[in-house]
Amino acid sequence: MDEESRACLAATLLTSHFSPEVAVRLQEQRRLHGEAFDYSVALDHSVGEQVRVSDVMGPGSYQPAARSQGFRRSIVMHYDHRCALCGIRIVTPEGQTAVDAAHIVPWSVSRNDDIRNGMALCKLCHWAFDRGMMSISDSYTVVLSRNLSSDNNAAGLLGVLTGRRLVGPLANELWPHRDNLAWHRKQYGFT
Numbered sequence: 001m002d003e004e005s006r007a008c009l010a011a012t013l014l015t016s017h018f019s020p021e022v023a024v025r026l027q028e029q030r031r032l033h034g035e036a037f038d039y040s041v042a043l044d045h046s047v048g049e050q051v052r053v054s055d056v057m058g059p060g061s062y063q064p065a066a067r068s069q070g071f072r073r074s075i076v077m078h079y080d081h082r083c084a085l086c087g088i089r090i091v092t093p094e095g096q097t098a099v100d101a102a103h104i105v106p107w108s109v110s111r112n113d114d115i116r117n118g119m120a121l122c123k124l125c126h127w128a129f130d131r132g133m134m135s136i137s138d139s140y141t142v143v144l145s146r147n148l149s150s151d152n153n154a155a156g157l158l159g160v161l162t163g164r165r166l167v168g169p170l171a172n173e174l175w176p177h178r179d180n181l182a183w184h185r186k187q188y189g190f191t
């Protein structure tokens, strides 16, 4: 339970059970997980501040891998492994989940890891959302692009999702921000 003792124990195990090369890699992994955990806690604390997380925390203060892992940790936890659009929730006995942590306004555009710029989405919904085949209305219902049902497409499960209410986090203040949803609809020509 004590951070100092834990670090000492980890160092002893690494030097006594692993080759120096492997020990270095494991140490780096440990540091990355710790940084990702810190980042996810910081994300949870920054909700509602109406500012970009990257501004608050300073870009570059976290390794990209830790940022990505921390964002994923927060989003998947708040959505309880459930896809916001289709509602699928599958976790393997090993704890692997069917959902990704998706950005609504992409990170490359927004540099925004605010939880309200994210959703947990299954692989198919993530793919379709990122390509503008699906979006979300101002009243948090699923809207589908006409392109989804164009000639030769068979939308399957996605085709029946229109009008379905978003499955969001328990806490209302963590639901997607309407400005982010509006950006996505505009970007992909939803009216």
Ligand SMILES: [Zn+2]
Pocket: 083, 084, 085, 086, 087, 088, 121, 122, 123, 124, 125, 126
């Ligand atoms: Zn889905």
